[in-house]
Amino acid sequence: MKKHNFSAGPCILPEEVLQKASEAVINFNNDDLSLLEISHRSKPFVDVMEHARALTLELLGLENKGYKVLFLQGGASTQFLMAAYNLLNKKAAYLNTGTWADKAIKEAKLFGELIEVASSKDKNFTYIPKGYKVPTDADYFHCTSNNTIFGTQIKEFPELDIPMVCDMSSDIFSRQLDFSKFDLIYAGAQKNMGPAGTTVIIIKEDILGKVERTIPSMLSYKTHISKDSMFNTPAVFPVYVSMLTLQWLKDLGGIPFIEKVNQKKADLLYNEIDRNPLFQGVVATEDRSIMNATFTLTNETLKDTFDSLWKEARINGLNGHRSVGGYRASMYNALPLYSVQALVDTMRELERKA
Amino acid sequence: MKKHNFSAGPCILPEEVLQKASEAVINFNNDDLSLLEISHRSKPFVDVMEHARALTLELLGLENKGYKVLFLQGGASTQFLMAAYNLLNKKAAYLNTGTWADKAIKEAKLFGELIEVASSKDKNFTYIPKGYKVPTDADYFHCTSNNTIFGTQIKEFPELDIPMVCDMSSDIFSRQLDFSKFDLIYAGAQKNMGPAGTTVIIIKEDILGKVERTIPSMLSYKTHISKDSMFNTPAVFPVYVSMLTLQWLKDLGGIPFIEKVNQKKADLLYNEIDRNPLFQGVVATEDRSIMNATFTLTNETLKDTFDSLWKEARINGLNGHRSVGGYRASMYNALPLYSVQALVDTMRELERKA
Numbered sequence: 242m243k244k245h246n247f248s249a250g251p252c253i254l255p256e257e258v259l260q261k262a263s264e265a266v267i268n269f270n271n272d273d274l275s276l277l278e279i280s281h282r283s284k285p286f287v288d289v290m291e292h293a294r295a296l297t298l299e300l301l302g303l304e305n306k307g308y309k310v311l312f313l314q315g316g317a318s319t320q321f322l323m324a325a326y327n328l329l330n331k332k333a334a335y336l337n338t339g340t341w342a343d344k345a346i347k348e349a350k351l352f353g354e355l356i357e358v359a360s361s362k363d364k365n366f367t368y369i370p371k372g373y374k375v376p377t378d379a380d381y382f383h384c385t386s387n388n389t390i391f392g393t394q395i396k397e398f399p400e401l402d403i404p405m406v407c408d409m410s411s412d413i414f415s416r417q418l419d420f421s422k423f424d425l426i427y428a429g430a431q432k433n434m435g436p437a438g439t440t441v442i443i444i445k446e447d448i449l450g451k452v453e454r455t456i457p458s459m460l461s462y463k464t465h466i467s468k469d470s471m472f473n474t475p476a477v478f479p480v481y482v483s484m485l486t487l488q489w490l491k492d493l494g495g496i497p498f499i500e501k502v503n504q505k506k507a508d509l510l511y512n513e514i515d516r517n518p519l520f521q522g523v524v525a526t527e528d529r530s531i532m533n534a535t536f537t538l539t540n541e542t543l544k545d546t547f548d549s550l551w552k553e554a555r556i557n558g559l560n561g562h563r564s565v566g567g568y569r570a571s572m573y574n575a576l577p578l579y580s581v582q583a584l585v586d587t588m589r590e591l592e593r594k595a
Numbered sequence: 596m597k598k599h600n601f602s603a604g605p606c607i608l609p610e611e612v613l614q615k616a617s618e619a620v621i622n623f624n625n626d627d628l629s630l631l632e633i634s635h636r637s638k639p640f641v642d643v644m645e646h647a648r649a650l651t652l653e654l655l656g657l658e659n660k661g662y663k664v665l666f667l668q669g670g671a672s673t674q675f676l677m678a679a680y681n682l683l684n685k686k687a688a689y690l691n692t693g694t695w696a697d698k699a700i701k702e703a704k705l706f707g708e709l710i711e712v713a714s715s716k717d718k719n720f721t722y723i724p725k726g727y728k729v730p731t732d733a734d735y736f737h738c739t740s741n742n743t744i745f746g747t748q749i750k751e752f753p754e755l756d757i758p759m760v761c762d763m764s765s766d767i768f769s770r771q772l773d774f775s776k777f778d779l780i781y782a783g784a785q786k787n788m789g790p791a792g793t794t795v796i797i798i799k800e801d802i803l804g805k806v807e808r809t810i811p812s813m814l815s816y817k818t819h820i821s822k823d824s825m826f827n828t829p830a831v832f833p834v835y836v837s838m839l840t841l842q843w844l845k846d847l848g849g850i851p852f853i854e855k856v857n858q859k860k861a862d863l864l865y866n867e868i869d870r871n872p873l874f875q876g877v878v879a880t881e882d883r884s885i886m887n888a889t890f891t892l893t894n895e896t897l898k899d900t901f902d903s904l905w906k907e908a909r910i911n912g913l914n915g916h917r918s919v920g921g922y923r924a925s926m927y928n929a930l931p932l933y934s935v936q937a938l939v940d941t942m943r944e945l946e947r948k949a
Contacts, residue, residue, distance in 0.1 A: 242627065243627055243628070244626075244627050244628055246628060246632055248632060248633060248634050249634070250634075250828070251631060251632055251633060251634065251635060251828065251831060252632055253632050254629065254631055254632050259620055259621060259629050259631065259632075260621070262620050262631070263617045263618070263620035263621050264617070266613055266616050266617035266620060267613060267614070267617050272598075273596065273597055273598050273909075274597070274598055274600060274911065275608065275613050277605060277608055277613065277616070277789075277790040277791075277836065278600055278602060278605055278606055278607050278608050278613075278790075279602060279605060280602050280603070280604075280605065280912065281605060281791060314668035314669045314670065314673075314792065314830070315668045315669050315673070315813065316668065316827045316828055317827075318812070318813050318826070318827035319668075319669070319813050319827075321813075322811045322812075322813055322814070344812075347812070348811055348812060348813075351809055351811055429828065431828055435631075436631040436632075436831060436832050437631075437635060437828045437829065437830055437831045437832070438668065438792045438793075438829075438830030438831065438832060438833055439792075455705055457676045457702055457705060458672070458676075458698075458701070458702060459669065459672050459673050459675075459676055459702075460676070472672070473670045473671075473672035473673075474604070474605065474670055474783065474785055474791045475791065475792075476668070476791055476792030476830060476833065477605060477790060477791045477792065478790050478791075478792065478832055478833065479792055479830065479832065479833075482631065555627075557628060558634060
């Protein structure tokens with residue numbers, strides 16, 4: 242029997258996706274060759290790449306709106322750099338909501354003036370700043386939609402007249418948004434989309450070509466757009482598994498369907514955190530993420546007992562990040578409701594025992 | 596039955612490696628979780644990464660010689676950029692032996708003066724230039740050990756007093772060399788090492804820290820060395836399959852063993868190309884690659900017949916690169932001798948039929 246996998250990322254993927262991925266490693270496309278040993282320019286793999294791109298636009302409701310989709314290597318960490326390399330002419334505005342936003346800011350500083358419009362660093366990133374002003378003369382505004390480490394999530398995005406760039410690594414495809422408000426969205430695959438090793442980029446083509454510096458080929462969005470993500474050999478297997486996961490999501494009913502499931506899972510867990518006197522949430526209630534719930538014990542002496550209980554219940558990946566401590570339950574798209582129920586049962590069992 | 600896979604890359608991998616990789620996608624380390632859904636910071640995966648690094652140094656005979664091994668995303672194409680970003684202060688010397696060397700030169704030009712010490716572009720890269728002089732005041736010399744597209748291979752490397760950088764993407768782990776002559780070796784995994792999506796970098800640490808520019812975190816070798824290739828989430832699955840392939844090679848007897856097998860395969864095919872009046876080799880005999888053999892028909896009207904013959908024989912991936920034409924047989928480490936025999940049999944059959 243599989244474990245209840247609350248890992249923050251790389252994280253749980255749908256069982257049927259894993260089954261198909263495993264088969265493709267032996268025999269892909271009934272062609273008596275492994276997916277790992279065929280040319281990335283062969284028709285079967287070009288079809289995979291095209292289908293992955295089309296599914297991305299379809300699921301986000303961005304078809305025929307001037308967006309291009311790329312699947313690149315290097316993770317969101319490379320996007321921190323590429324976004325600035327391609328878009329930052331003079332100054333850019335960043336919202337600092339946690340470790341990843343902070344890293345994005347650090348990289349962008351190499352390319353121009355950096356305006357930190359607001360930061361929640363004063364309270365260890367346990368809330369999302371609101372009411373900040375974005376300079377109208379900035380080249381773009383950058384934000385992080387969900388903060389995996391701290392467990393906060395932006396519920397309302399600003400209305401802007403400058404391009405909006407968003408790192409959606411840990412909540413893309415999990416909730417309905419007006420994605421057309423964003424000009425550049427990027428996300429490492431290893432949360433709601435696939436295995437580590439590929440990063441999806443959704444970019445409005447008309448924001449490019451406005452910086453004067455020469456951009457190295459591999460860091461230029463234009464290079465990759467002109468070659469349909471095949472300027473160099475893509476991460477074939479991670480792209481394939483991402484395509485399977487996007488297809489799984491579409492077949493289920495897309496983002497509107499999965500958002501309801503995700504809300505149900507989050508409600509179940511947060512209700513227990515609020516009801517059970519042995520637990521407390523870490524972040525401001527209105528900013529709670531429906532993907533990553535952070536919580537602590539009200540009585541630290543119960544730590545060993547609770548840790549034994551959830552491990553016995555075959556729960557995996559519940560320890561909080563070292564910069565926050567306590568616990569973190571990551572409830573990505575593929576996590577079943579019954580896994581959250583198993584965690585809630587364990588919390589109730591601790592209450593009975595304590 | 597599996598096909599005879601002569602694909603130029605991504606390419607054939609050992610069957611036992613594919614079997615283990617397929618199983619790990621369902622259940623890794625007997626832990627009832629997929630390799631794709633566990634944290635890259637969990638002990639089982641950290642062990643994989645450490646083992647892959649140790650095997651790399653052991654197979655190349657580079658233990659305890661001041662080298663560090665990295666497994667990064669982005670392919671050799673990103674290394675074209677990183678090598679220059681990290682090492683090019685004023686000028687660098689490059690040997691131009693084909694498409695990939697040409698691309699490496701293009702990226703390096705953004706960072707300083709570029710001396711092309713020699714080029715075989717005049718004859719469509721069908722030979723390896725010799726007798727060139729490398730400026731002693733260059734920051735480093737860069738070469739490409741094997742030219743996948745054209746089928747040439749450097750047999751003797753220059754003796755230099757400046758750092759030597761080598762793109763070994765298509766022949767690393769295939770032949771014995773004094774690897775300690777090189778200060779930086781890089782190779783995309785998708786030939787002799789694993790699936791697309793990871794790149795091995797072997798670097799002598801003391802060549803770093805000599806340029807004045809600020810290097811973005813993701814492009815800095817120092818960043819990745821200080822974090823043991825875990826500055827950001829690595830390409831978990833490609834690294835795992837690479838580790839399995841390196842272990843397979845070690846168990847067989849390492850590079851000394853596989854070099855003999857590779858030489859036997861290359862001799863079998865090149866002897867037939869030279870003997871059979873219907874075929875001719877494309878490149879200078881002394882520069883022939885033992886990995887990628889390029890050849891053409893002496894009589895183009897036999898093309899359809901030959902193409903039918905090899906396809907009937909379940910041979911895959913024999914078409915030459917569009918910039919060369921004709922045929923290319925890639926004979927990487929995992930290709931069995933009987934696959935080369937199957938190709939030779941087909942060439943003889945054409946001779947009988949013609």
